[in-house]
Amino acid sequence: MSDIVVSGYYGFANAGDEAMLAAMIEALTDIEPNIKITVISGNPEDTRQRHGVAAIYRLNYPEIAKVLAQSQLLISGGGSLLQDVTSDRSLYYYLSIMMLAKKLGKPVMLYAQGIGPVRGYLAQGAMRYIGNMVDLITVRDEGSYEELKRLKVTAPPVHITADPVLAMHPVDKTIGRSILKKHGQEGVAPLIGISVREWKDWGHFKQVMGHAADKMIEELGAKVVFIPMQWPDDLGVSEKIAGRMKNKASVLPSEYTTSELLSLVGNLDLLIGIRLHALIFAAVMHVPMAGISYDPKIDRFLETIGEKHVGTLKTVTADNLMARIREMWDERKQPNREREDRITALRNKAFLNAELALSLVKK
Template sequence: MGGRKFIISGYYGFSNAGDEAMLSAMIHSIKEADPAASITVISGHPEATARTFGTPAIHRFSPFALLRGILRSDIVISGGGSLLQDVTSRRSIYYYLSIMAAGILFRKKVFLYAQGIGPVRSLKTRRILKIVLDHVTAITVRDEFSHDFLKGLGVKTPVSVTADAVLSLPVVSKEKGREILRRAGVPEDRKIIALCVRKWGDSDALAASFRKYVEALSGTGMYSIVFIPMQCPDDVCMAAKIDSPELKNTYILRESYDIPTLMSIVGAADLLVGMRLHALIFSALMHIPMIGISYDPKIDHFLHSIERDSLFSIYEFQCEKLYNTSIRLLQGIQDPPVWKKVDEMREKSRKTISVLKTLMDR
């Protein structure tokens, strides 16, 4: 039976490349499983989402449109990402749970698509989370930590461990990325360090720490440092805090790029240093050496999945360690390659759609 109606809930329409990449991967996988599928996306900016992905979209805070969309659907998908946590917002977890609860109330199939779950600090929220998840149709999570968290809550619905949805995206050519860097004035005769940063905590102190690192690299005259935004304009503003007129060989990309273009830009670099989870995943997909700097457990969870660790937490910034590790990787002195493990995780990410296919056929 084809032509099922899906509605996808998540943090879409906010120019966050990681979330948009997850949406792209989910739409591609659903269409692969059911070419006649009808997909509606719940978005913060429905017009932009519809234009980018070619699917109908409804506003995330339009209650009647949301209820109508859920009522007309066959399957409600709670999309990938860290939606079910109460660290960045205490309200957002209730919003996403309410979408699932509506799906359950209307007797729809409700599917969690490669979620990263937790931390959930509030005991009350944990109890509500368990009640809702006990009644969904199927759960897939992107890491063992999420699985263990749900097991600890005593969630009754079976939980499958897969991998981040973005790992299922196809690898792209590096040529477009190289052309963008050429147009930005980045020389072709120096190695390129891609820097993906974000605001977090004391952003001024964090920017000052990164500036020392960039100053050290800039002082060698051997490398180009390119700031790549994963969310505009926030990441551009953070890059501007780090950069200064005195620094040489630094470049800030200020545009918002689509997912294949961002992947191509990352692929044109020789090293990626990133706080953003999906910048690290893009680097892994493109087989570019990476250094992860942790601000959230999801960074550590992904790196552990490919048998790596974050270099340090932003709360214990170690400029000298970051510089020395960067130089070592740029000189081609690496730990055993992680690419085989990355490819294994790519295969694991495709397990999510297998679980969804089983659910579709019930």
């Protein structure tokens, strides 16, 4: 019997989503060590090995129905599952799992979701219809709450919490240090990490990132390392940018676990991120960060910690990026206390997600 079934974008080697799942499992088992969790995954074997939980294939609906029938709760999330910008097929898929659980008489919780944008007329109707069936919703930011109101999803209780990963415990830096040493990144020079992603084959931001990385090396005497968060997708774009640079930068070539990535980020003096969870990892490990936006979720997260992005993928410039880096450079020795206080408050809100989920199980 599975007490909780978890539905989300798991088993696809996306470091951010795998970190969310790890964080959810960590928080739930911190409170209830004997809870049984089954994950609906694109790669069940990888999920079993990586997270130590039961897993079933995401398109095996008979098996999903069987496991749901034996469960006490379906969790949908976290992440940006309910949006139709990247694809409306994924939106309908996650809604279908929620509908199946409700048909089987099971409570459903949206767990720290980043809602929207939902633009299509049919997609909005489906969100409104099924969203109003669920039992409890937590969202990771104010923007998601406003999107629910716009979609007229008003029946379930809604709590504004925070991304699940913010509830994770900081990890030891030793593993990250050994990975960096293996790739020639050791010594006393400051280390700046960059996390990028491909987006619609746009070239502007790649030129900007390469130019800015050269400036970091020349002006600040820093070393630069590219850290792929989704493997192997981010590896290719990282290599493209590094290949355009005048100076040498390292690209970490392997796929890493959540703990390894957190440990790597913890060894940085500063992180520049396009990927949301690269920025969140920096928050967990108390590393100064600069974010570049490609999606409202980046803006929303940065706003919750009192920051703004340095530009979008279309508008960012090397000068603006370097100006922000110079502003933050002294934070390596003197942390921004206001931001640290905000992150602590978000950590407590992130842990609330698990407490609310388990309250549904107890009911």
